Amino acid sequence: MEVRWIEFEPTKLGPPLTVLSLISTVLLGAWSTLALEMSVGKVPFLEAVNGSTVMLPCTYASCIGIDRLYFNWQFNKDGVMQKVCESTIPSEEVEPHVEIFRDRVEFVGKNHHNNVSILLWNITFEDGGLYTCYGSNPKEKNRNHSAIFNLIVVEELKVVDNTLTIMIASAVGGAIALLMGFMLLKNFTLFVLSKLEEKNKECLVTSSGIDNTENGLSGSKADSKPTPKKK
The missing domain is CATH 2.60.40.10 (Immunoglobulins)
Incomplete structure (x- = not known):
């Protein structure tokens, strides 16, 4: 007696089953949305x-x-x-x-x-x-x-104690306000320092020009004496 094994090719059965399951999923999803x-x-x-x-x-x-x-x-x-x-x-x-x-x-x-x-x-x-x-x-x-x-x-509604909630909210609000105040103060301080630095630079440039003029260096307005001619 000869026994023969029948082999199925999964590649031929796979795609139709996959498509069928996909269609079933779509139909079930559509049905659930209309329910x-x-x-x-x-x-x-x-x-x-x-x-x-x-x-x-x-x-x-x-x-x-x-x-x-x-x-x-x-x-x-x-x-x-x-x-x-x-x-x-x-x-x-x-x-x-x-x-x-x-x-x-x-x-x-x-x-x-x-x-x-x-x-x-x-x-x-x-x-x-x-x-x-x-x-x-x-x-x-x-x-x-x-x-x-x-x-x-x-019998009666319970009164909810919001004291702790109010304290936490106040602390958080105070911390945020303090942080904002610190940031504003910092920005203002940096702004003032930058202005002072610019003013100091202007003063240095002005002072340098005055020193050059007094010392008779190049570019100054000091009168120069003419060189005597040889006889």
Whole structure:
């Protein structure tokens, strides 16, 4: 029985696979840039006093737009997700009808500039926790995304002592001012010295001219006596 080994040439299989992987990477990158994105802002948390009213921010974005975008807010209550509100937005800038499932909740985003924020009135300690803003866009084959906002309810806000910060800022400012004053004084001193040096040079040139004149050297204005003629 004869066994034959089949050898594949990697040079023939390499280029197509490389091109295919490159195309896949480009398509995935393009898809990710067009995908729906929910955002709760650059600071995804808020510390608020018990009994106050706070806004939980959320906006959505999609490069190809929306069509019957579904969104909701959910609250994580001891590990169990409780729905706060939900709605379907027909299109951008159209104010949706929002269904509310909890007391003291108001939809304030109105979908203006893709805003789907909510307001919590008279918050209690039980309102503190993680809130999730979720969205799903049928125009992107139901592409979905969510963002989490942390609400921290406290008895009173802590007063931040800025004494150390002020002292450091004052010391740095004083050092900078001292350095600038030193540089100005240095430049002024160099300027005065250069002027004095120029004046001394002028005085030396003038004094040299006067000495030559008094000594009757070449170039002086002293009268020269004529040489007597021989008889």
